[in-house]
Amino acid sequence: MRVAIIGGGAIGAACAMFLRRLAPHADVRVIEPDPTLRLASSARSAASIRQQFSNALNVRLSQFGLQVLREAHDWLAVDDAPLDLGFVESGYLFVATGDAGAQALRDNHAVQREAGAPVQLLDAAELARRMPWLRSDDVRLASLGSGGEGWFDGEAFARALARKARALGAHWHPARVVGFERGAHALRTAQLSDGTRFEADAFVLAAGAWSHAVGALAGAPVPVFARRRTVFVFSCPTPLPRTPLVVDPAGIWFRSEGAGFIGGWSPGAHDADPDDLPLDEPDLDQFEQRLWPALAHRVPAFDALRRSGAWAGYYEVHPLDHNGLVGPHPQCANLLLACGFSGHGLQHAAGIGRGVAEWLVHGGYRSLDLTPLAATRLAGGAALVERAII
Numbered sequence: 001m002r003v004a005i006i007g008g009g010a011i012g013a014a015c016a017m018f019l020r021r022l023a024p025h026a027d028v029r030v031i032e033p034d035p036t037l038r039l040a041s042s043a044r045s046a047a048s049i050r051q052q053f054s055n056a057l058n059v060r061l062s063q064f065g066l067q068v069l070r071e072a073h074d075w076l077a078v079d080d081a082p083l084d085l086g087f088v089e090s091g092y093l094f095v096a097t098g099d100a101g102a103q104a105l106r107d108n109h110a111v112q113r114e115a116g117a118p119v120q121l122l123d124a125a126e127l128a129r130r131m132p133w134l135r136s137d138d139v140r141l142a143s144l145g146s147g148g149e150g151w152f153d154g155e156a157f158a159r160a161l162a163r164k165a166r167a168l169g170a171h172w173h174p175a176r177v178v179g180f181e182r183g184a185h186a187l188r189t190a191q192l193s194d195g196t197r198f199e200a201d202a203f204v205l206a207a208g209a210w211s212h213a214v215g216a217l218a219g220a221p222v223p224v225f226a227r228r229r230t231v232f233v234f235s236c237p238t239p240l241p242r243t244p245l246v247v248d249p250a251g252i253w254f255r256s257e258g259a260g261f262i263g264g265w266s267p268g269a270h271d272a273d274p275d276d277l278p279l280d281e282p283d284l285d286q287f288e289q290r291l292w293p294a295l296a297h298r299v300p301a302f303d304a305l306r307r308s309g310a311w312a313g314y315y316e317v318h319p320l321d322h323n324g325l326v327g328p329h330p331q332c333a334n335l336l337l338a339c340g341f342s343g344h345g346l347q348h349a350a351g352i353g354r355g356v357a358e359w360l361v362h363g364g365y366r367s368l369d370l371t372p373l374a375a376t377r378l379a380g381g382a383a384l385v386e387r388a389i390i
């Protein structure tokens with residue numbers, strides 16, 4: 001079996017690694033123009049992992065991601081070399097200030113508990129007792145993960161997956177896919193920027209925020225778009241304990257990062273969210289207008305915070321339902337999609353890679369059924385909704 005994986009971020013690398021684990025004789029080529037991952041979302045992410053989703057499949061994908069992070073040495077070490085992914089288990093806290101938000105937390109809580117996630121609901125009094133640094137007088141309900149949530153080094157994770165995949169026999173090809181030759185229902189070869197032509201039995205589309213463009217080259221529409229998100233770095237003169245990743249109904253999030261903090265703003269349904277904005281221009285106005293006021297409201301000590309940096313990366317947004325597309329493209333049988341994770345793809349990379357490998361080797365999923373992520377839902381319009389989007 002010859003497989004060409006397009007994109008060598010965390011998802012492409014995970015597909016390559018699991019494929020070589022499952023099929024040691026498969027010819028696995030990862031086509032990635034930038035081995036430094038300079039623009040890749042995997043290296044520009046907030047790199048956090050949570051179990052607090054509204055959809056049970058997302059909870060289960062995170063649980064496998066968690067297993068790989070906790071047992072990183074077993075899954076990813078090469079030649080027993082030390083491996084530090086900087087995994088910090090510090091929880092997520094979702095805050096609701098209105099009735100609808102509180103009900104959504106209760107509904108999500110039921111799904112999460114059913115899936116075995118250790119989460120608890122806190123009322124305002126309990127929240128104030130546990131986190132006196134956080135404003136809670138306007139809080140209706142909060143949901144706190146009490147294990148299995150936190151953050152890690154996203155770039156180190158993507159590189160560790162790639163290193164392990166290579167050690168298992170996958171090959172990286174430093175070029176960009178610039179075209180395809182295809183028959184009526186399937187792709188035959190990928191044409192690369194260095195003039196190479198790659199013949200393969202299957203092509204895995206793991207080009208993150210660039211998946212729409214690669215799909216167009218294949219004549220197969222892929223509704224996954226590059227939406228810029230800015231992460232701000234700041235410090236607080238008042239010492240605070242390490243915070244969980246706090247998700248506030250004002251559309252903002254923040255968490256501890258070393259001795260300081262990072263945070264960002266997520267556009268709501270009525271905010272403009274254009275495609276392909278340049279990554280070398282983080283949106284600094286967002287900090288003044290959106291983030292800082294909301295941070296200072298939720299944590300009074302943040303009124304005196306100092307911003308020290310910012311970076312921007314692309315969410316690979318699948319607008320239909322903010323969930324990934326995994327499996328064969330409906331109009332191109334050997335183009336396997338692994339894209340569109342809309343801001344939660346890093347924590348799910350291991351589960352997606354394992355599923356894609358199972359599908360290629362066995363013709364179906366064995367460990368966790370990823371059928372609900374199939375791209376057939378594009379045609380039917382049957383969305384797989386995830387309500388807990390950050």
Ligand SMILES: Cc1cc2nc3c(=O)[nH]c(=O)nc-3n(C[C@H](O)[C@H](O)[C@H](O)COP(=O)(O)OP(=O)(O)OC[C@H]3O[C@@H](n4cnc5c(N)ncnc54)[C@H](O)[C@@H]3O)c2cc1C
Binds near residue numbers: 176315347
């Ligand atoms: C600011 C921010 C915060 C985030 N926070 C989180 C978080 O807390 N938790 C979480 O789980 N996820 C988070 N995400 C999302 C997460 O980073 C992505 O879902 C994940 O990294 C996607 O991995 P990927 O390998 O698909 O894409 P990428 O890492 O972007 O890799 C895609 C690769 O495809 C390559 N490529 C592009 N075009 C071509 C071509 N024509 N030919 C060959 N290769 C090509 C690119 O060079 C790139 O390296 C965040 C993202 C951002 C931007």
